[in-house]
Amino acid sequence: MSTTIPADLPLTDAEILRIREDFPILQTEVNGHPLVYLDSGATSQRPLAVLDAEREFATTLNSAVHRGAHTLAAEATEVFEDARGTLARFIGADDDEIVWTSNATEAINLVAYSLSNASIGRGGAAAARLRMGPGDEIVTTEMEHHANLIPWQELAARTGATLRVIPIDDDGALRLDEATINERTKLVAITHVSNVLGVINPVEQIIAAAHEVGALVLLDACQSAPHLPLDVRALDVDFAVLSGHKMLGPTGIGALYGRRELLEVMPPFLTGGSMITTVTTTEAEYLPPPQRFEAGTQRVSQAVALAAAIDYLTAVGMPRIADHEERLGRRLVDGLSAIDGVRVLGAGIDLPRVGLASFDIPGIHSHDVGQFLDDRGIAVRVGHHCAQPLHRRLGVTSSTRASTYLYSTEAEVDAVIEGVVATIEFFGVRS
Ligand SMILES: Cc1ncc(COP(=O)(O)O)c(C=O)c1O
DSSP states (O other): OSOOOTTSSSSHHHHHHHHTTTTEEEGGTTTEEEEEEHHHTTTOOOOOHHHHHHHHHHHTTTTTTOOOOOOOHHHHHHHHHHHHHHHHHHHHHGGGEEEEEHHHHHHHHHHHHHHHHHTTTTGGGGGGGOOOTTEEEEEEEEEEGGGTTTHHHHHHHHHHHHEEEBBBBBSSOOOOOGGGOOTTTTEEEESSBOTTTTTOHHHHHHHHHHHHHEEEEEEOTTTTTTTSSOOOOHHHHHEEEEEGGGGSSSSTTTEEEOOOOHHOOOOSOSSTTTTTEEEEEEEEOOOOOGGGGSSSOOOOHHHHHHHHHHHHHHHHHHHHHHHHHHHHHHHHHHHTTTSSTEEEEEOOOSBBBBBBBEBBTTOOOOOHHHHHHHTTTTEEEETTTTOOHHHHHTTOOOEEEEEEOOOOOOOOHHHHHHHHHHHHHHHHHOO
């Protein structure tokens, strides 16, 4: 997909078919059926351009970056840094505001550990505004992925700060009237798009409230960066995290966006080689960001492949991808909600959506639903999707999640809907 098409034109069926040809795995069969891959929310598939970029790097340039004096090392460093620039432009940041991590989970832990290191005096006076202690508050929400919850529980435990949680209502929507952001709030960590409900949260409101009291905001963009145009500067967030494997890239690569003036004063999380200027046996001086946060040998081929993924997404056009997935998401929610005996989590929430819906069929365990669908070649995710508090609040222990991407078709959405009808008939639980 190399031609750029106007952002307001919907992706046509012919274009989606052409896109699908770029993804070899989508041509495979599972259990005697053509694969219907509806688990992109967990991990997306990779087009040939991404597979080729990683292979090309490994076969022509493989070497460690920022170290050797030899030609391969210099060229590898150049493509690694170019990849950083590609990601920076994709989300509206500057190159030195992007820190490579192994995934979003590590990126969130980087911030949490850096803040707790600042709280014990690391980073000196420059990092004083990052310190936390008893009386300070960290705010997150009841709908977070565990990756954006547990690091804050740990930070609170290490610093004595209090963790507050913005509750959700019976439908699953954030109770913004109970967003406990006040002058004690130091950090607000919130997901842009729920990985269970598929709704795009009205984060602008929360970001503005946080900044009004001088709190920092971390945006979990794991489920938004792959599916919507994202501009961290326009959103005015202080940190944002994403995972490459959810946006057509390989596993093992993620990123932290951090506002430059914050990264400059933050003490490191991981320490060791490649992040220092001078080292004695008793102390070390650190490089400026982003290298200060990139200790150890870096994931170069993965970064290069992620840049190829971003080029692919950009060529198709993020507004067109968002539009396509919103339509698939509505079709999913409407189709599943119309089935007697199915409860779609968050179906009643009046917010824009991505192509992702989770549902419960009382009387049938989600693992049985997943198995039944798998027999038909349909891949979905089952369980709590790393969001136990959300499931608990909505009164279920697990759910089945179908999630789309740019390569998903209406026929695939219809296949899962028909599969759910057949599941209910098979287990005989229709009311
Ligand atoms: C909303 C959200 N946040 C964080 C994560 C964690 O991503 P990773 O496991 O790639 O670090 C996920 C992954 O499912 C997610 O959906």
